Amino acid sequence: CFVAGKKLYVIKTPAGNVLGKVSTCIGREHWLDNADDKYDRGLIEDIKSLLRVLVLFIPLPVFWALFDQQGSRWTFQADRMEQDIGSWTLKADQMQVLNPLLILIFIPLFEVAIYPFMTKCRLISKPLHKMIWGGLLAAAAFVISGIVELNLLPTYGxxxxxxxxxxxxxxxxxxxxxxxxxxxxxxxxxxxxxxxxxxxxxxxxxxxxxxxxxxxxxxxxxxxxxxxxxxxxxxxxxxxxxxxxxxxxxxxxxxNNDKPIDGVYVRFLVNSARAVPVTIVDSSKNRTKLSLDSNDKGQKKISKGSGDIIVDGQTVLKDFKFRAGAVYTINVYNDSNSIFVANPLTITPPNSVHILWLIPQYVVMTMGEVMFSVTGLEFSFTQAPATMKSVLQSVWLLTVAFGNLIVVLIVEGHFLNAQVKNYRIFYRKNGKNC
Structure with missing residues (x-):
C-alpha cells in the first residue's frame, strides 16, 4: 500500500543534520544556555522542549522488553503446545498475527468506548494515566504467561x-x-x-x-x-x-528426553535373536513414516499422527497415535513362537495444553500496547517542536534497542533457569516501572 501510493506523498529532502546539532549542542560544558554563542536561540529552546519530552521515554525500554517477547519467548512457548484445531494445525509463529489484527480492532474501540468510559469513571484524565494503565496491562500479560508456563512445565522432559x-x-x-x-x-x-x-x-x-x-x-x-x-x-x-x-x-x-520442537522422537528397543525390519506406516496416507533395522537403537524423529508399527511383517501396534512433543520408546519382544509383542513407553509427555490458551496474554499485551505505546508516541509528537521530530523518532527506535538489551541481560544471565522465573522478572520490572 505504501509503495503504491508513493507518488502521492510529499517527500521533503532533509535540510542539515538535526541529530548532529542536538548532540553537539548538549555536549557543551555549561549545558544549553551557555551554547548561545554557537547556536541560535530557537534551536536551544527547541532542544529544551525535546529534553522535557524525552523524560517520558525513560520507561519505554522496559515496555519493549516485554512487548518483543511475542516474537521470541512466547513463540517458543507456543512450540510446546497442542496446535491441532480439528484437521487444521495452527503454527506457533502464526500466533503473532493476533497482535496486528487486535491493534486494528482496539485503536477505534478504545477511542470510541473504552477511553470515554475510563474518563467518566475518573480512571484517566491525561495521557500519562493511559501510559500507566498500559504498563500495568503489559505486566499483567506476563502474569498470565507465567500461569500458562506453570501448566506447561509438567509436559516438559x-x-x-x-x-x-x-x-x-x-x-x-x-x-x-x-x-x-x-x-x-x-x-x-x-x-x-x-x-x-x-x-x-x-x-x-x-x-x-x-x-x-x-x-x-x-x-x-x-x-x-x-x-x-x-x-x-x-x-x-x-x-x-x-x-x-x-x-x-x-x-x-x-x-534423550528433550521435547522435540516439531514432530515426535521415537526409539525402538527390539529383543530378538536376529535382526528384523521395523517400519511405521501411516495407513491413512498409505506411506512409510519410518523404516529401520532392529539393530538400530538410535532415536529417530518422525511426524506426528497415527501409524501402524510393523515388526518383521507383524503389526504389533495398530493406529498408534504419535502425539506432537512426545518422546517414545517402543519396547518389542520376540517370544519362542516368533510372535512379536510391543509396549510403547512415554519418556516425555506430549504437548497437552492447547495453543489457544495464549490468546488472553496476546489480548492483554495488545491492550497495553494501545494505551502505552500509541499514547506515548502520539503525545511525544504533539509536544515536541517541529524541528525535533526526526530526533524524537531516532530516540524512540533507540528505546527498542535498549529493551532488547534488557532481555539479553535477563535471559542470558544464567541466574534464572526456568522460563516462568524470567516471566516473573519481566512482570516485576514493568510493574515497578509504572
Missing part, C-alpha cells in the same frame, strides 16, 4: 542437572524382574519391580559421589528367571544413562 544422572533400565522381556540396587549413601539395598516390557527410572542419581551403582536383576517368572544379571551401572553427570536388558545381555546407551 525432566531436565538434566549438573552432578546428577538419569538412570533408566528397560526390561526387554515379557516377564517380571526384581531390580535390587545397593545404595552406598545409606549402606542399604532397595528392591524395585520392573514389569514386562517396562522401564525402571531413577531421575536423580548422584553421579559425582556414586558414579558406579551395584545391582542385581533377578527374574520373577517366565524367561526372566533364566536371564539373571549382576553387575554395576556407570553413570555420568548431566547424562541420561539407559540400559536395555535383552537376550544378548545389557545394552548401554545415552537417552
Amino acid at each position: 525432566t531436565p538434566l542437572v549438573e552432578g546428577y544422572s538419569q538412570l533408566r533400565v528397560y526390561n526387554g522381556f515379557n516377564c517380571n524382574y526384581t531390580f535390587t540396587s545397593f545404595e552406598p549413601y545409606n549402606n542399604s539395598t532397595s528392591d524395585f519391580n520392573i514389569g514386562p516390557l517396562s522401564v525402571y527410572e531413577n531421575l536423580e542419581m548422584d553421579a559425582i559421589t556414586f558414579p558406579n551403582i551395584s545391582y542385581a536383576l533377578r527374574g520373577v517368572n517366565g524367561e526372566c528367571i533364566d536371564n539373571p544379571h549382576i553387575g554395576s551401572f556407570s553413570v555420568s553427570s548431566s547424562t541420561a544413562n539407559s540400559f536395555f536388558i535383552n537376550n544378548q545381555g545389557i545394552h548401554a546407551f545415552v537417552d
Whole structure:
C-alpha cells in the first residue's frame, strides 16, 4: 500500500543534520544556555522542549522488553503446545498475527468506548494515566504467561542437572524382574519391580559421589528367571544413562528426553535373536513414516499422527497415535513362537495444553500496547517542536534497542533457569516501572 501510493506523498529532502546539532549542542560544558554563542536561540529552546519530552521515554525500554517477547519467548512457548484445531494445525509463529489484527480492532474501540468510559469513571484524565494503565496491562500479560508456563512445565522432559544422572533400565522381556540396587549413601539395598516390557527410572542419581551403582536383576517368572544379571551401572553427570536388558545381555546407551520442537522422537528397543525390519506406516496416507533395522537403537524423529508399527511383517501396534512433543520408546519382544509383542513407553509427555490458551496474554499485551505505546508516541509528537521530530523518532527506535538489551541481560544471565522465573522478572520490572 505504501509503495503504491508513493507518488502521492510529499517527500521533503532533509535540510542539515538535526541529530548532529542536538548532540553537539548538549555536549557543551555549561549545558544549553551557555551554547548561545554557537547556536541560535530557537534551536536551544527547541532542544529544551525535546529534553522535557524525552523524560517520558525513560520507561519505554522496559515496555519493549516485554512487548518483543511475542516474537521470541512466547513463540517458543507456543512450540510446546497442542496446535491441532480439528484437521487444521495452527503454527506457533502464526500466533503473532493476533497482535496486528487486535491493534486494528482496539485503536477505534478504545477511542470510541473504552477511553470515554475510563474518563467518566475518573480512571484517566491525561495521557500519562493511559501510559500507566498500559504498563500495568503489559505486566499483567506476563502474569498470565507465567500461569500458562506453570501448566506447561509438567509436559516438559525432566531436565538434566549438573552432578546428577538419569538412570533408566528397560526390561526387554515379557516377564517380571526384581531390580535390587545397593545404595552406598545409606549402606542399604532397595528392591524395585520392573514389569514386562517396562522401564525402571531413577531421575536423580548422584553421579559425582556414586558414579558406579551395584545391582542385581533377578527374574520373577517366565524367561526372566533364566536371564539373571549382576553387575554395576556407570553413570555420568548431566547424562541420561539407559540400559536395555535383552537376550544378548545389557545394552548401554545415552537417552534423550528433550521435547522435540516439531514432530515426535521415537526409539525402538527390539529383543530378538536376529535382526528384523521395523517400519511405521501411516495407513491413512498409505506411506512409510519410518523404516529401520532392529539393530538400530538410535532415536529417530518422525511426524506426528497415527501409524501402524510393523515388526518383521507383524503389526504389533495398530493406529498408534504419535502425539506432537512426545518422546517414545517402543519396547518389542520376540517370544519362542516368533510372535512379536510391543509396549510403547512415554519418556516425555506430549504437548497437552492447547495453543489457544495464549490468546488472553496476546489480548492483554495488545491492550497495553494501545494505551502505552500509541499514547506515548502520539503525545511525544504533539509536544515536541517541529524541528525535533526526526530526533524524537531516532530516540524512540533507540528505546527498542535498549529493551532488547534488557532481555539479553535477563535471559542470558544464567541466574534464572526456568522460563516462568524470567516471566516473573519481566512482570516485576514493568510493574515497578509504572
